[in-house]
Amino acid sequence: MISKKIESAINDQILLEELSSRVYLAMASWCEVQGLQGVANFLYKHSDEERMHQLKLIRYLNDREGYAELQALPKPEIKCKDIEELFTQVLKHEQLVSKKINDLVDMSLEEKDHATFNFLQWFVSEQVEEESLVNNILAKIKLAGDSKMGKFHIDNFLASLDD
Numbered sequence: 001m002i003s004k005k006i007e008s009a010i011n012d013q014i015l016l017e018e019l020s021s022r023v024y025l026a027m028a029s030w031c032e033v034q035g036l037q038g039v040a041n042f043l044y045k046h047s048d049e050e051r052m053h054q055l056k057l058i059r060y061l062n063d064r065e066g067y068a069e070l071q072a073l074p075k076p077e078i079k080c081k082d083i084e085e086l087f088t089q090v091l092k093h094e095q096l097v098s099k100k101i102n103d104l105v106d107m108s109l110e111e112k113d114h115a116t117f118n119f120l121q122w123f124v125s126e127q128v129e130e131e132s133l134v135n136n137i138l139a140k141i142k143l144a145g146d147s148k149m150g151k152f153h154i155d156n157f158l159a160s161l162d163d
């Protein structure tokens, strides 16, 4: 049986993962209409991954006799002039998610909920991978520069990533 405090914090994380999925979906659509199909495909896949994270949390909470309750989502606003700005926003978002996961881990220890602590370790590792991936993409974008050829290379590079 999970405590009400942890149930509520996991429900907040479920909302954040769903929001991540939606933000990346909106970003993918924005890239697609700019002709950046490789970047769009990468973000569509990333959006699906976030949906899987949400589902993982939902099923864990329900398995622990909690109740995963969905909440309303805000409309994602895409405000960026280029893909460097877009991936800078992705990095900031992932850093926020990492912080929230760390807060949840802290709470699980405070509450002596070892099952939740153990469950969250997957998310801790996943966030390390995601931040590293986005940092790598940003470094490549900076290397490629502003030229049309640079954008073309980045689009191909992201199309080749398995995410």
Ligand code: OFO
Pocket: 017, 020, 049, 050, 053, 093, 094, 097, 126, 127, 130
């Ligand atoms: Fe859910 O891993 Fe990124 O945010």
